Amino acid sequence: MVRTEQGLAQGLAKVAELKAALPDVDVRPTSEGYDDLAHVLDLRASLLSAEASLLGASARRETRGAHHRKDYPNQEPALRVNFLLKLDSDGRLTVSSQPVPPVPDHLEEWARDGGTIELKGRLLE
Numbered sequence: 001m002v003r004t005e006q007g008l009a010q011g012l013a014k015v016a017e018l019k020a021a022l023p024d025v026d027v028r029p030t031s032e033g034y035d036d037l038a039h040v041l042d043l044r045a046s047l048l049s050a051e052a053s054l055l056g057a058s059a060r061r062e063t064r065g066a067h068h069r070k071d072y073p074n075q076e077p078a079l080r081v082n083f084l085l086k087l088d089s090d091g092r093l094t095v096s097s098q099p100v101p102p103v104p105d106h107l108e109e110w111a112r113d114g115g116t117i118e119l120k121g122r123l124l125e
Helices: 005-024 035-059 105-113
Strands: 081-087 093-099
Touching: 005 035, 035 081, 035 093
Parallel strands: none
Antiparallel strands: 081 093
């Protein structure tokens, strides 16, 4: 997936449009239960997740790992951060960042040299 600021902005606009329509969704109990309610709650969660993904992708103005920005093709050393999204009291998501912590000493050699980790006796999932 190749991202651009324009495409991310279009995605955010579509999410905002769908969120604006949420109050018009009718939820009614039926003899089968509250399936409508479950679907609305799932829709709300999905829209929140989509918005968070789009905001995070928009904030990362670089290409790093699986995140590919056509408009920012290179890694940006200043963006070696973790982006955090927080839901404020008004229900809006805000984006902040914090530096990526250094690699712990006991992993530094392995991370630098691409060494192997002994797997015998370890639980693997």
